Amino acid sequence: xxxxxRTKGISVYKQIYDILLGEIYSGLYEETSLLPSEKELCARFxxxxxxxxxxxxxxxxxxxxxxxxxxGTLLANGVNFDEGLAxxxxxxxxxxxxxLLITHEDYLRDNGEYFHFKxxxxxxxxxxxxxxxxxxxxxxxxxxxxEIIKYTSPVAIIFDSYMHDGLYQEGLRAGIPCISINxxxxxxxxxxxxxxxxxxxxAKMLTEVGHRRIAVISGKPNYQTNIERMxxxxxxxxxxxxxxxxxLVINGNWLFSSGMEAGKRILAMDESERPSAVFAxxxxxxxxxxxxxxxxxxxxxxxxxxxxxDKSDQYNSIFPMxxxxxxxxxxxxxxxxxxxxxQLNRTAPGLCAKIxxxxxxxxxxxxxxxxxxxx
Numbered sequence: 001x002x003x004x005x006r007t008k009g010i011s012v013y014k015q016i017y018d019i020l021l022g023e024i025y026s027g028l029y030e031e032t033s034l035l036p037s038e039k040e041l042c043a044r045f046x047x048x049x050x051x052x053x054x055x056x057x058x059x060x061x062x063x064x065x066x067x068x069x070x071x072g073t074l075l076a077n078g079v080n081f082d083e084g085l086a087x088x089x090x091x092x093x094x095x096x097x098x099x100l101l102i103t104h105e106d107y108l109r110d111n112g113e114y115f116h117f118k119x120x121x122x123x124x125x126x127x128x129x130x131x132x133x134x135x136x137x138x139x140x141x142x143x144x145x146x147e148i149i150k151y152t153s154p155v156a157i158i159f160d161s162y163m164h165d166g167l168y169q170e171g172l173r174a175g176i177p178c179i180s181i182n183x184x185x186x187x188x189x190x191x192x193x194x195x196x197x198x199x200x201x202x203a204k205m206l207t208e209v210g211h212r213r214i215a216v217i218s219g220k221p222n223y224q225t226n227i228e229r230m231x232x233x234x235x236x237x238x239x240x241x242x243x244x245x246x247x248l249v250i251n252g253n254w255l256f257s258s259g260m261e262a263g264k265r266i267l268a269m270d271e272s273e274r275p276s277a278v279f280a281x282x283x284x285x286x287x288x289x290x291x292x293x294x295x296x297x298x299x300x301x302x303x304x305x306x307x308x309x310d311k312s313d314q315y316n317s318i319f320p321m322x323x324x325x326x327x328x329x330x331x332x333x334x335x336x337x338x339x340x341x342x343q344l345n346r347t348a349p350g351l352c353a354k355i356x357x358x359x360x361x362x363x364x365x366x367x368x369x370x371x372x373x374x375x
Contacts, residue, residue: 004016004045004046004047012045012051013047013051013052013054013055013058014055014058015135016041016051016052016055017055017058018098018133018135018152019151019153020055020056020059021059021098021133022098022133022135022151022152022154023151023153024059024064024065024075028153029074029075034072034073035065035073035074035075037073038052038053038056041055041056056073063076097132097133097155098132098133098135098152098153098155099127099133099134099135099154099155099156099157099158100135100136100148100149100152100154100156100157100158101120101135101136101137101157101158101160102137102138102139102148102157102158102159102160102167102171103116103137103138103139103161104138104139104161104162104163105138105139105140106140107138107160107161108138113254113255113282113284114283114284114310114312114314115182115310115312115329116160118312118314118329119181119333120136120160122330123158123333123336123337124136126334126337127337129337130337130340130341132155135152137152139163139167145167145170145171146170149170149171149174154176155176155344156176156177156179156343156344157171157174157176157177158178158179158181158336158340159171159178159179159180159181159185159188160181160182161181161183161225162183162224163180163183165185165187168180168185168187168188171188172188177340177343177344179191179336179339181332181333181336183224183225184224184354186352189339189351189352189353189354189355190352190353190355191332191335191336191339191355191357192332192354192355192356192357193328193332193356193357193358193359194357194358194359195228195229195232195327196229196232196235197232197358197359198229198232198325198327198359199228199229199230199231199233199279199281199325200232200233200235201232201325201359202232202233202279202309202325202361203232203233203236203237203279205307205361205367206277206279206305206367207236207242208372208373209367209368209369209370209371209372210369210370210371210372210373211276211277211305211370212242213245213273213274213276214248214275214277214278214279215248215250215262215266215275215279216230216248216249216250216278216279216281217250217259217262217279217280217281217285218230218249218250218251218252218281219252219253219254219282219285220253220254221251225281226281229281229309230281233279247273248275250262250265250266252280252281252285254281254282254284255284255285256284256285256287256288256291257288258285258288259280259284259285259286259287259289259290259291259292260288260289260291260292261288262278262280262285262288262289262292263278263289263290263291263292263293263296264292266278266289267292267293267296267298275304276304276368277304277306277307277367277368278305278306279306279307280306280307280308280309281309282308282309282310283308283309283310283311283314283322283324284312284314285308286306286307286308286309286322286324287308287312287315287318287319287322289306290306290322291319294319301367302368305366305367306366306367307322307323307324307366307367308322308324308325309324309325309327310324310325310326310327311324311325311326311327311362312324320364320366321364322364322366323361323362323363323364323367324361324362324364325359325360325361325362326359326360326361326362327357328357328358328359328360331357335357339355
């Protein structure tokens, strides 16, 4: 059974259309052979017949397939992508090739990290602008990635954040351009934000206005983004001779709920040991912590300063905007699409490069000044 992404807002019939279009384009179906029946497609995708019919009708409307009652569905006359089309033909112009975006299922589990939903939505728009379809799939630790590549027939693959090397290598074996975003791997070109510098500058900003007891809410310890952000904080502390208090480092898991747990731990500390500021390594955890503080009657920033990371707009209608670090997702996506477009058009070499995007601090007034250095 082919796994579809059934997230609200992503049409299942459109995903089926994308897959079948990719299979037609790749030459999987001969001009004289029948496409799978509606019944077979229903079983393959585990959907109702009406959903399959909507996908097939889109292909009929584009004059790519013909449905013959009592016989079946086959390619329209003269449409054989395996043999190639004249580049200026009306059918060739209507074909938009598939680019596959792969994310790990853990990033979307339990409502997931908002960063990844934002990244997926932004990619969908940008990939469309360069004339292709974006197909999104999530993967786990299983061996299904090869089947995903087979059924979606992509011309390029984008890897969202950290994946194990086996998945990268499987993508490279497909012989098509591959790019990693938000995680550096030496196996392919990677577009990442400068996490180290962003965290270093937040720690610098907090210490320069008098904060010395700063609680750090980290993400999952083995994540590259977490390691880089922690290194940025540690580097600033070493430069200023500030000891790193391990009791003030609270391990989260990137999710809102872990931010609330961190807030609970912070307020349970003895008042003499309690931090004056909190730096969370993403906005989901920052807003979770803020929510707990607010419910406990803690006023921010008067009683507690708080800073996040990633510049999420998910909570703008619920909470005041927090001071945060903008990782410039749009710039990362723009560079990734520019590189892929060049590789697909054979105007750019398929080199392995690390492209690092600068971050920007967005000061939204949630840092209190205790005293300024040098005063």
